[in-house]
Amino acid sequence: MTSFNRSTSRRLKKLTQIPSVWEGDRRPLSSPNQHSNSEEKGECILWVDYSQGVVRGMDVVASDVGPEAIVRTLMRAMEHPHSPARPARPQRIVVKDREIQFYLRGVLQDLDIAIDYAPELPLIDELFRGFADILDSQTPDLPPQYAQILREKAFAIWQAAPWEFLEEQQILSIEINKWDVGTLYASVMGMLGMEYGILFYRSEDSLKQFRTAVLQDEESTEHLEEAFLKQDCLFLTFESADEDEDEDDDEESDLADLPLSEIDPTFGNIHPLEGLRSVLYDEEALVIFVAIESLIRFIRDHRRHLHEDIFPTLSRRYRISLPQSEESIKSVAVTVSTMPQLAAELEEMAGFGDDDEEIDNLNSANFQSLQDDLIPEDSFLSLGVVSWEMLDHLRKGVTYHKAGEIKQVGDGLPVILIQTSRPKAKTVIERIEAAGGLRAICFNPGADPFDGDRYDLGLLQTQNGELFLFGEFLDEDPIHVEARKKWNQRCKNTKGYCGLIIAKGLTGASRGNPQLRDMMALFETRSLSPKDLGIGTLQLMPQLKLE
Incomplete structure (x- = not known):
């Protein structure tokens, strides 16, 4: 068993010993009402002074971290406690885990601290109940009943890779006419190998306004951010599942080079009055499900035509079955169409046609x-x-x-x-x-x-x-x-x-x-x-x- 260095023990023994009882425990950061894997969220270590009713130390650690973590948090609770507590060591510690009790007895044997067991820890129990209430009150990123099917559809889009043949200005209209949504205008991102995803604009005007604002203020980060937040759209974007991965500009950082297991889809909403929200509510989840499913089918049916140099005029009608929900309807009729005229207009806005005369001369x-x-x-x-x-x-x-x-x-x-x-x-x-x-x-x-x-x-x-x-x-x-x-x-x-x-x-x-x-x-x-x-x-x- 690992023990303190003698110098550390001497330092801790110099702390004033106060006649207090401290409670300590480590528990998963999850709620009984949540279906998420608690191992992904880790565990919370708490040390509280029961006598004074204050939290002296708290840490969040991975679930597979060993018992040393609870000692590290205890040391901070003694030497550098949360305000308003002052540095001290207790006379008595109470835990509700026999393994933790025996471990602490071995580690703290030189500090004159009694280590006892109790089946319940009143103050810590109350704190964790409060944590669970907070977790229960949080809105999940996706409605639980649609989360799995939406992720499946996102990965299907990733594998279809529409950015390999569709440019951002080559817009597809998706006519839904349900849930107060008429037509969505899908813009595919990713052909430049930078950001991958699909923006589903709620109006053609919002799409044009954003493009105009970006072209006018390409050099201004502040104005670009303002223009970004004024969009009116739903979105699906893809990121690396490894959040700690260094971000750089070299080719190795291209998301398309990663295996599917390292890709993480994110859904959300942007609105001028709401800003950016990485949460979808029930109706929004159904809308984006229908949009993605119809887009997957359209790409499957017209991939060869969409690869052509000229953006073709295409249209197809689909009936999309809805996932199980409280909705009384079972399916929605959707029409997906290309928009060559809008694409040409957006290209003209971006100045893509400035060199047409030069190309004609070459031809x-x-x-x-x-x-x-x-x-x-x-x-x-x-x-x-x-x-x-x-x-x-x-x-x-x-x-x-x-x-x-x-x-x-x-x-x-x-x-x-x-x-x-x-x-x-x-x-x-x-x-x-x-x-x-x-x-x-x-x-x-x-x-x-x-x-x-x-x-x-x-x-x-x-x-x-x-x-x-x-x-x-x-x-x-x-x-x-x-x-x-x-x-x-x-x-x-x-x-x-x-x-x-x-x-x-x-x-x-x-x-x-x-x-x-x-x-x-x-x-x-x-x-x-x-x-x-x-x-x-x-x-x-x-x-x-x-x-």
Whole structure:
């Protein structure tokens, strides 16, 4: 058995011993009327002076913490008690747990304190009854009768991952016409890999007002918070179940990389007069259940169409059976529809259409041929990101071609890095400059008609309209799939801006990891989608030809 150091015992014995009886106990933090697992909430350790009727020490500990915890709390109750008590040690301690009694007798044997047992502890019993009343009066985050089914539906949405193909401005209307709710407007968050969830706006006006406020006050944290609290919506968001996990901005912190067991859904309500509330009441729980279930079905039925570059016009009616409740109705008819016109309006508000003319100019270029002789065959190639801080240094130290004013949003500028030998790097730079510079970077689908393989082809387009192949990647390569996902997210963040870095040092110590001193040129440019490029699927033959 662990015992006090002799110096500790001497220190405690110097405390004034008062003619008081103290009660001590540890009990689960739960109420008999609650169905939650008490182990999740831990246990409360209490030490009270029964003679004076005051709490001298209290701690909350995990349920699996050993008996040492009750001694630690007792030490604080003696040396650093809660006000108005003063430091002291009692003449007598009473507990209602035989194991605690025997443990304390061994530990406190040098302190001249009597350790007794009693089947009841009047003052502590009264305090814990008060704790139980407080717990019973607390409103749970979700109505108990709907909590399990709502969590199940939340995980179903997480696995459906609508943020992989729906952007925040691509709104889905969910017509319910029940519980004083007409139509909800669902906005999916998560395509940028930052926050995952779905906002269910109660009106189209609330959605537009929030978007307008955010666009006007992007740099003001205070105004953004005010705009956030003025929304009128229900929400489902996802967080890491590990609250102690460090939050940082690197790719490893992406919630989508975590297993399902480490994902925690949160429901709630935002209203201008209520603010943020992470609690749902009965009717709200039914509304969000119906909204999520209808959304799950709509995604299941139209996933292929929703993946298309153009936000399609779709509508589907469902009858949703309600979970057991006091409601007299058993099911609700719901209509889910896409809103392409609203999506276009929101895109226009955000300035997404500012570069349409430039893209049209790109599409009108004459694509004479696709060449594969610009990038040397033995080059090292990677898709990555350059931090904004490093980008400033890079612009000052290399051959630099600017594409426009790039807003610094996200973790940096997405870049394609080509590393080769110094002479070959110089040749690549000269050829791009001779062609007028770099106009765009694009990933375009390719197919091999002989073996059926499908490819993601990396293309560089120069200002004179020529296309150059810089990489062939199998569609099924998981490393490339993940790299492309991050590339797309970053390009959306920068409104399409990206870059090409040409570096030397392929045969040196920095092979595969070029340093700033190895980088010879930076071409800032735009990222184009296959639709923007408009050349269709490329067939891989002995010579690449346009379809």
